[in-house]
Amino acid sequence: MKDENKNFVLFAVLAALILFGWPLVQNRFFPTANPPVTKVEDGKSKPLPQPQADPAADSPTAIRDRATVLAGSPRIAIETPRVRGSLNLKGGRIDDLVLVRHKETIAKNSPPIRLLSPSGTADAYFAAFGWSGQGVTAPPADAVWQATGAKLTPATPVTLETRSGSQVYRMTISVDDGYMFTVRQSLLNAGTAPVQAATYGLLSRRAAPADKDTWTIHSGPIYEAGGGVKFDVDYKHVDEAVQKFTTPGGWLGFTDHYWLTALVPDQGAPHEIAFRNAGDSRHQADFRPTAPVTIAPGQAATQTARFFAGAKEVDILDRYQDAGVAQFGNSIDWGWFGVVEKPIFHYLDWLFRLVGNFGVAIIMLTLTIRLLVFPIAQRQFASMAAVRAIQPKMKAIQERYKDDKQRQQQEIMALYKAEKVNPFAGCLPTLIQIPIFYALYKVLLLTIEMRHQPFVLWIKDLSAPDPLTPVNLFGLLAFTPPQMIAIGVVPILLGISMYFQFKLNPAPLDDTQKQIFAILPWVLMFVMAPFAVGLQVYWITTNCISIIQQRWLYSRHPQLKEAPAK
Template sequence: MTEDNKNFVLFAVVAALILFGWPLIQNRFFPTANPPVTKIEGGETEVVQGKAAATADAPGAIRDRNLVIGESPRVKIDTPTLQGSINLKGARIDDLVLKNYKDTIAKDSAPVRLLSPAGTTDAYFAAFGWRDDGLAPPAADTVWTASSPVLAPGKPVTLTAANAKGQRFQIELSVDKDYMFTVKQTVANGGQAPVPVATYGLVNRAGVSKDPDSWTIHTGPMSVANGSANYSPNFKDVDAAPQKFTTTGGWLGFTDKYWLTALLPDQARSFDGQFRAGNAKTYQADYTAAPQLLPPGRQITQTARFFAGAKEVKLLDRYTDKEGATKLDYAIDWGWFRLVEKPIFYYLDWLFRMIGNFGVAIILLTFTIRALVFPIAQRQYASMAHMRAIQPKMKAIQERYKDDKPRQQQEIMALYKSEKVNPLAGCLPTLLQIPIFYALYKVLMLTIEMRHQPFVAWIKDLSAPDPLTPLNLFGLLNFTPPHFLAIGVIPIILGISMYFQFKLNPTPMDETQKQVFALMPWVLMFVMAPFAVGLQVYWITSNIITIIQQRLLYARHPALLEAPAK
């Protein structure tokens, strides 16, 4: 077997490993896009309906939510963004839907439900109280008295209860127009002796997050403590042992891809936080504030906040920068390229607000990025032309010193220096594209502003894969292709655009390189197919710009198209 054939066989093996092994790597490090919001059946686009979580392994009977909500007195919650109620039995915030977000793209879709009472499907609730250490706070089944039947922005509600020792308890709840509750807990000591007062707050949920937790995108337990965001513990860690910490300033709660519940104790006082697991796959985040001694005849108020809603980027930034919520913006797991990702998000969001179509905004973002790197691309092509011109000299050195590799490298470096050529200059634009591409991937995967954003025709969600595949004749054939073979129309266009881009590149002198470049577009087509359509739109646009740019720069550097001298 010749050396070229060996190289080609090696490349074919590597390509197969990429094609069939990539799904395993991707699921661990780069989760695929959101599940498709549509499917093609009988040639028609159909909305994919959401499915309720399985509850067969839950203890006891899961009861109807409306029935459970109707069993106890409640205070209605009504804001521009939230709707639900507070359970006066136990003073729990356990009924909450997000008005501005729907489960599916269907017009009659129900709004996203975040919180549900205990004993119902996907139970998820928050509660606030006092530790029972020398104090006799209201029990979990105490029915509190409410000062008003409705909690709304600018209309707080005070819950009151008392005990036989002369101690009176109040929880004043207020809510802003977005997703932040303020909780003021007051104890009045009408007894004869001082009592220690230590408030607590908790968030309890049944089951783990439906969104996968991965190396690049964290879902599950999360906290900010001692100035740092902690994405490390997951549900399995909490199953193994409680996760505890002590901090002044910070928060803790549960994060999904798009939704967040977060307890924010007084940011100026120390508190102990922990995550722990309960029976039947229930999980709890809770904190206890440092105790304060309350003398007879006095009262004390301790204030906390509770965030329950969508992880909107600008909103989390506002709470962090202007309202003292320590690093609440870190609830979005931007990762390593945070400094690149957030400006890209804000620019992309601005384009979207101006134009009204998120796909067009991605295209304009691509033009902007390529315009910024165009001067570097000019240098790249000049460097490539110069490198091509010195190829005969390099070949001569390689032949002359083929048995002396150190001397060969020394002479080649001397040639680069004398000819004033930098062999790495051609790689710089590609290297610059890597953090930009990764940043766009994170923006599409993480930010709720991009959720369910349509583009054109059958593309109803740019953060999901392309649902239209010719392998089943666009749904006319009654079968679903395997995931790694379900190549949509957009990935096919991506492969074609890469093919023509590679065709415009200077023909490599090495036969193995020719074979690699011939196969690479189609391998990458399969690799990219499960990713968000928005990423593929970015790449296709970038390829088209590159093709135009190559024609312009080849005209400026015709040596690139000439056969290398011998």
């Protein structure tokens, strides 16, 4: 009895640590879900603003400042199926871009995500290209380039030209139907002496993004070097010292949770890439070839680079990787379980296209997984039946050798061998589901395809927590409860489903274990409450299938329901 009380106290302490300590761990290593997109008030779902989704959020001040800056320079319109904006002829910069297929909030009149803003605005974020080197007279930053066209579209590239000193500079900029710009730069040496020159490209970002950099999701500098995407540099490192790397080809830029800008130099030549603090709260990513070219008088040199500015859509990134941009599909931080996550994403995305609802697709994914592991679950129940049948013998051994733990373990292992029982066989289905569960967690958290995807009723975003909670009487009381106690309806359903599933499990002989299993569903309910609703839908569906499956298997293994012999 003393040992049972000790075990129960230990479990109570562990449960308290989970409830109160887990939020501290999850915020750093396992961010639970995207911020809520709705708030339930007076029983109705109302959209919430999402400034963290936009690195250049359209606050009233930013809109006014941006409009003033945009009007202060001549521009060429940019128009594609996915982006809108303008090309700045003063300096030849790509500095005005919105993503027309992605909205800031779920509201019908929500503006699109703004990715790039011109210099002089509160959140300046732009790309620029040019030449530098010995004997080169670079155009000034405010030089106005002459343009050959009036609009940049996938069908109509634009050529810009300017002259500085004895050099003539040209940029032919084209854009595809995705998010990739191609910049073909030419330098004509109209002087009397040869020059040594090399192109460069830079990204300038005035303010750090609102997206938090965590162990699970990297937000900040990103680059590819040596055949792998690197997430090991953050803004703090850049502020301390310039981060330089030499790589054949490669690419670099800044990543947010869902958005990415990346400079892609010529993949056939070695380059020096760097991240640096440019002052005035600006961070810069830039590249330049390691070897300049010599341009004789009357001759010209041409070099080509690409610039990605858009959403991290899986199919689009993979398309550019297949087109020669090394490891571009891994700019999404899949992590260690990428080999599981990407197939789950593609299957889930296929199901979504089939049924048109991601919640239903998650349920169908769960059914598929349970169907695949059904034969293993049958063996699990058979193993549970065998272990239950020998529990009285195990109890007798524990009583007989309670003062000799080593001998006790030896006798129990001998009993397993004699009865042909594998006590670990029942763990296999759980072990199989751990990487699947974690992979779905990462898919819901990472992929923009899951962003703002509704399910039913009040659930408007499967990648966010459940906003409907009885703590404030389902929004009828005018206060927002703290996250720790704001248990939503879906997490409550999760706790109930776990309770009934545990009730169907064979009752343990030990009273302390019975108490633990009675409390565990409600502890897990609190732990899971801040996670994405989509993850909870998966778990509830799994529990419901398990309940049905257990009832069916009980009919085949009735000894599981019987009380063990004394």
